[in-house]
Amino acid sequence: MASRRPACVIGDLNLVRCLARVGVPVTLASWRAEHTNGLSRHCAARLRLPDPTHDPEGAVATLLAHALGCASRPVLFYTGDPDLLLVSRARHRLARAYDFVIAEGALVEALVDKVRFHALAERLGLPTPPTLPLPPGSDRAAAIAAWAHYPCVLKPACRRIGWEGSPLLRAYGRPAKVIGIADPAEWRPLLPHVAAHREPLLLQAAIPGDETRIVSYHAYFTVAGEAVAEFTGRKVRTFPREWGHSTCVEITDHRDLRALGRAIATRLGLRGVVKLDFKEHPLTGQRFLLEVNPRFNLWHWPAAVAGVNLPALVYRDLTGAAMPAPRPLRRGVRWLSFLDDLNAFRDYRRSGDLTLPAWLASLARCRAWEGFAWDDPLPAAVAFGRFVLRTGRRLLQRKAPPLPIRDAMATPR
Structure with missing residues (x-):
């Protein structure tokens, strides 16, 4: 690669290794105190950030100070929702020192907040499951009593706020991204905690089938709206088994899923990297849109191994390097934690x-x-x-x- 401008990665080794494959010098920025990622030989430097959720101004100041010390203008990458929101909300200040690509600000806010995303999906007619917002202060018990879609899941509107360790999740009895409800009787021990939960919640019909029926579309869209590269994937295992975190995933190449994902991403006006999660109904095959994530993520590392390195393409695009000829995708490459x-x-x-x-x-x-x-x-x-x-x-x-x-x-x- 002709250009050797540095990259600053707010994230993890999955993203660092994607860039290391093409010789990009990387500074790893992290606000997680116990991370060992900075010990990687692929990290040219480490940068300790203040927590972007609790001290966004401090995190932005640290990033700007780092850029001032770089020999050339760095390229900025971000992974989790807190990192995405930090870069989005401070985009104008950060753009003075970094090159990066990110979705439009109001769209980022709508995609991170599931209540806002539900309203956006309804307005655009996106294929999401039946959904009911449960804002704080509303009569949640009455809304739940009138709900008719079972089984269903109860979700936090924003996972980063007030979910992990909450009395509601403790009452559920196991750590999970969502709370699964098979029938109305299962609400009994949870209703007091649902009513007392201070953050917005969302009730959504559960699509039948296990987590292996969750598939995803991934792409990089330039600022002009062109899909430079795409791939698809599926979950192999999660923990917990129902509605858990991915522990093993597989890269796939489904043409119809690419077409569906590209059409929805275009309708949303997305720019930058995107990930759309769907769940396939086991009887009808219909794909329901579960969420949209406009940020870098763990899938980019196995995809880079499979031949589609989205972070490297973003880096080339932002540094003015010529785009390489498309490479064939190796299906079946798996990532595992x-x-x-x-x-x-x-x-x-x-x-x-x-x-x-x-x-x-x-x-x-x-x-x-x-x-x-x-x-x-x-x-x-x-x-x-x-x-x-x-x-x-x-x-x-x-x-x-x-x-x-x-x-x-x-x-x-």
């Missing part, structure tokens, strides 16, 4: 759907790993050592809880 997938395996084995030999065989198929690479083992080795120490302490205390959902190298899903 080992500790998370170990939890998933235990879950699937209890239900009789996965044996130890089958799980070990699936590990052998993976070509991209969360945090680990054979040519860059130190971050994973240190994270695993920390995990062993934490687990040992808990066993000594006779608590022995389940393995954590996220280790020190957590990645936005």
Whole structure:
């Protein structure tokens, strides 16, 4: 690559390694204190950010100060929702020092907030499941009593605020992105906590089928609205098994899904990288749109291994380098987060759907790993050592809880 301008990545090793494949010098910026990602040999430097949710001004000031110290103008990348919102809301100030591509500000806000997204989807006629917003202060009990779509899920409008560790999620009894409700009787122990929850909630009809029926469309749209590159994917395993975080995913190449995703992204007017999640109905095959994420994510690493490196294409576009000829996509490349997938395996084995030999065989198929690479083992080795120490302490205390959902190298899903 002719241009060697530096990149600043607010995120994780999945994105760093995409850029390292094409020789881009990367500074890894993180606000997570325990991350071992900065130990990667692919990180030219590390930058500690204030938490963008609680101190956005401090995070912006730190990023601007970093850019001033760079020999040439850096390119900015972002991963999780807090990072996306930070860059979007400070886009004009950050654009004085960085090059980056991002969706329009009002659209970003609407996509991150599920209540706003529901209103946008209804206005545009997007194929979303039946949905009911439950704003704070409303009579949620009455709204739930009138709800007729079962099974269903209860979601936070914004996952980053007031969800993890909330009394409502504790009453549900297990960590999850959403709360699953099979029938009206299951509301009984939850209703007081639903009524007391201070943040907006969303009730949505659950599409039948397990999480392997969740498929996704990924693309990079230039500022002119051109889809430079695309790929599709599917979930293989999640933890928890129902409505959990991805622990193993697979790159696919479905033409009809690409066409559907491209049409919806164009209707939304998206620019930059996009990810659209759908769930396929097992009987009708209809695809329902679940969410839209206009940010970089874990899928870009296995896709880069498969031959479609979206972050590298963004970098080329923003630095004025010529775009390479399209490469054929290798279908079937898998990404896996080992500790998370170990939890998933235990879950699937209890239900009789996965044996130890089958799980070990699936590990052998993976070509991209969360945090680990054979040519860059130190971050994973240190994270695993920390995990062993934490687990040992808990066993000594006779608590022995389940393995954590996220280790020190957590990645936005």
